[in-house]
Amino acid sequence: MRFILIGDVIGRTGRNTLKEVLPEVKKKYKPDFIVINGENLAGGYGITKKVFKEIDKLGIDVITSGNHIWDKKEIYQFIDEEPKLLRPANYPPMVPGRGYGIYEKNGKYIAVINLMGRVFMGIPLDCPFRKFDEIYNEIKDKVDYIIVDFHGEATSEKNAFGYYVDGRATVVYGTHTHIPTADERILPKNTVYITDVGLTGAFQSVIGIEPKNSIKGFLTGLPQKYDVAKGEKIFNALFVEIDNFQIEMERIQIKIL
Numbered sequence: 014m015r016f017i018l019i020g021d022v023i024g025r026t027g028r029n030t031l032k033e034v035l036p037e038v039k040k041k042y043k044p045d046f047i048v049i050n051g052e053n054l055a056g057g058y059g060i061t062k063k064v065f066k067e068i069d070k071l072g073i074d075v076i077t078s079g080n081h082i083w084d085k086k087e088i089y090q091f092i093d094e095e096p097k098l099l100r101p102a103n104y105p106p107m108v109p110g111r112g113y114g115i116y117e118k119n120g121k122y123i124a125v126i127n128l129m130g131r132v133f134m135g136i137p138l139d140c141p142f143r144k145f146d147e148i149y150n151e152i153k154d155k156v157d158y159i160i161v162d163f164h165g166e167a168t169s170e171k172n173a174f175g176y177y178v179d180g181r182a183t184v185v186y187g188t189h190t191h192i193p194t195a196d197e198r199i200l201p202k203n204t205v206y207i208t209d210v211g212l213t214g215a216f217q218s219v220i221g222i223e224p225k226n227s228i229k230g231f232l233t234g235l236p237q238k239y240d241v242a243k244g245e246k247i248f249n250a251l252f253v254e255i256d257n258f259q260i261e262m263e264r265i266q267i268k269i270l
């Protein structure tokens with residue numbers, strides 16, 4: 014089974030990057046299953062139904078998310094209707110949407126679990142470690158692969174989580190910081206791990222947005238209008254191939270002028 018796991022895709026620049034790069038990536042890596050994080054798809058903030066449909070056409074199997082999933086109010090109307098769209102599973106139980114799904118592909122069953130960290134996130138979430146245990150106990154006998162998008166700010170929390178689920182999850186990859194980390198590895202019990210896959214979107218940007226207003230925000234402490242940056246594009250992803258007991262992985266980075 015060949016996976017392409019993509020981090021936060023930022024606004025129109027990110028969507029255009031996907032459109033330009035995916036045909037080439039599909040040709041080279043022949044993925045069976047593609048996941049993207051869609052929390053920043055619509056103007057950098059949240060996701061709309063229109064954008065969901067636009068992205069769905071590209072052959073994406075699952076869209077995970079994070080704290081920004083709630084930014085466009087229409088999400089509350091359609092998140093329950095889209096089994097391919099996930100929000101972090103450790104939001105309290107009364108929150109709309111689902112935190113994991115089981116998807117059938119080429120005769121295999123793949124669970125995708127979306128979780129969010131609690132360190133520096135400022136959101137009263139349930140414990141992502143114990144939430145994983147709960148979901149794992151429910152699904153472990155029903156699936157062939159377990160893919161976890163761990164959306165978090167603190168590298169230490171993501172790192173600890175990787176070791177906590179080592180041997181239970183197939184892959185744990187981080188999202189949310191938008192900056193790729195160069196620490197991809199196979200943990201001792203064969204879980205593939207990376208702290209952050211990095212963004213897909215504008216290369217010359219502050220985590221995907223125009224640097225000018227971001228700098229102004231840091232200089233003044235005042236709220237700013239954050240626009241999605243344009244120009245040179247970057248695509249970041251993790252490729253993982255699991256073939257019986259063989260594991261291959263590769264960090265992919267493609268720049269387009």
Ligand SMILES: [Fe+2]
Binds near residue numbers: 079081189190191
């Ligand atoms: Fe993000």
Ligand SMILES: [Fe+2]
Binds near residue numbers: 052
């Ligand atoms: Fe986020």
